[in-house]
Structures are given as C-alpha cells and as structure tokens.
Amino acid sequence: MHSYDVTAESTAPPEAIWVLLRNPRSWPEWSRIDALDTGRSQDLSPDGQDGVGAVRAFRTGKVVTRERITRLALEPGHRFSYEGVDIPQMADYEATVELHELPGGGTRIHWHGTYVARGRMRWAFQWYLRRFMQAMATGLAEHAAGLRTPPASGSTGVSTAPEPD
Secondary structure, three states: OEEEEEEEEEOOOHHHHHHHHHOOOOHHHHOOOOEEOOOOOEOOOOOOOOOOOOEEEEEEOOEEEEEEEEEEEOOOOEEEEEEEEEOOOEEEEEEEEEEEEOOOOOEEEEEEEEEEEOOOOHHHHHHHHHHHHHHHHHHHHHHHHHOOOOOOOOOOOOOOOOOOO
C-alpha cells in the first residue's frame, strides 16, 4: 500500500472551496484534469453539487479515471472523500480532502490518499502521483482565492467582472 499527503493554503473561505470540490465541471479549471466525461459519469447533480454515490469520470490526456464520492461531511470541518472505481494505474484507491479554516481567515487544504500502484513503473508512479496531487491542491487553493465571491450552485464561480469601488 502506498500513500500521498499534500497540503495547500488559500485565502478563500472553506465554503468557496467546498463548492468547487463538489462541482466536477470546475475541476478542469483548477487542476491538471482536461475534462469531465459526462458519458462515463453517473448520478451527476444538475446543480453541480454532487452527492454521495455520484461517480465522476475525468479525462487527463488519454486516460479516463472514474471516482465515486463516499463521504461529504461539514462537521467537524469540511471532509470530501472518494474512492477509485476504475483507475488504470492503481487499485484500492481511497482519498480524502479536508478543509480547515485558518485562524486569520482562509483555508488549509489537506488532500491525502492510499492506493496500490499497478504496473512495472510503480516507483515512478508514486513520485508522479504525489506531484500531481500537490498540483491539484495548489490549483484548487489558487483558483478559489481568485474568485471574487463564493460561487453559486451550478456555477464554477469564475468572475471576470471588476469589483465595484
């Protein structure tokens, strides 16, 4: 069994980051994921706030991974957990994203998971996955911090309008 454990900090409140995590259509905007494959996904919420049991299929390059949401908890803190349904490079994948409010405002994102690497290049995959997941956490933190206001349900929250004076 292998694992990764990464963190990032954002000036955005946990609620803004939570909305982005639950909305799979936002993931390509803040991560290395290229697209949400709606044809291979199941039980996606029309408002972008997927619930427990939703299976999201993400394409990165030529690889499509499918992950099922297993837990959504607001107390204590915000906890988003998922498991791999179909991931070519690994088995027994389970991950959790925890959002912790920082004392002066903002959020610490703690993203961690366990898995069994498949294939001959296991050692290289471990290195790659840790870097990939750090980029996911950092991208989420930076994207959320760039939002002018917390996104509404069904919206990715990207705002190009200037703030009023």
